[in-house]
Amino acid sequence: MERGQQVWQKYYSLKRESRVVRSGFGLYGVYDYDPEQPFDDARSESDLEHTAGMTALTTLTSLYYPELIPPAELSLYLAAAQLHEIGEVELGDLPDDGTRNEQQKCQAEWAAVERYVRDLPAPFGAELAMFFMEFQHRSTRRGRILYGLDKLEAVLQGLIYEREGRGGHSLNKSRRRKLSAQDRQNIADTGSPKLADIWAVHFMERILATPEEPVFLEVLEAAVRDVRGEWFPWAQRWRQQEIGAVSSGSEGSLEIEPVECGVKCSLEIEASDRPPPQKARGSECPPWSLAPREV
Secondary structure, three states: HHHHHHHHHHHHHHHHHEEOOHHEEEEEEEEOOOOOOOOOOOOOHHHHHHHHHHHHHHHHHHHHHHOOOOHHHHHHHHHHHOOOOOHHHHHHOOOOOOOHHHHHHHHHHHHHHHHOOOOOOOOOOHHHHHHHHHHHHHOOOHHHHHHHHHHHHHHHHHHHHHEEEOOOOOHEEEEOOOHHHHHHHHHHHHOOHHHHHHHHHHHHHHHHOOOOHHHHHHHHHHHHHHHHHHEEEOHHHHHHHHHHHOOOOOOOOOOOEEOOOOOOOOOOOOOOOOOOOOOOOOOOOOOOOOOOOOO
């Protein structure tokens, strides 16, 4: 738990920078700014701030859990983390609540990634594109790790907002749009209407019984105990039920099944020593084809 506490505390210290208003732009009238109020605890979070949080979390994970992210591989992890939301420049941030069109999202994100990496020095661009595919489908260990860091960062930020008293209740969401079936299931699983619980159980379902799960849960538990004083009361019961479902071969099976996809990768990617991208548990996004095509 000590390593998890170190990761959480240092991540929290870095993310506190997001409340600091950049004075120079404010003084020149780029945005509303009061020199007497250098901090803004009510502002909304941008994709780039989430990405900054994810890169910080990735670095800290490599430092404290080098068995998960070897230092020699950190630069590629950071490049992939910086890239992972680039598709949302076109799409906006679509909520991961079971209502978005995953096929459309995947195609738009891949188009954005392909444009970004095409002119990067070889072979880095192709390797980064491969890593992005693995991240989207959790088809390799490093893809699962990066995906887990993405989801974990959102839960940790939710806990920061909770500490600051900034809402994070499903009632607020229901006033803006109808709660999804996934939302309602997560509320039922946790017995809580709070954002951190709802997003945490969704995250925990995605990492369930993976080799990375103990590390992610260690960091998450350290954060929850620091903010709330205790671990989620529903977590142990929920996990036992899910593991039981997997063991009995029910709908909760963790088996990975490949699916077809019409998206073609136009980059020359050497993938002979890699398993083909496959559909991971809970993923509705089809895997990319690695076969190059003429462009």
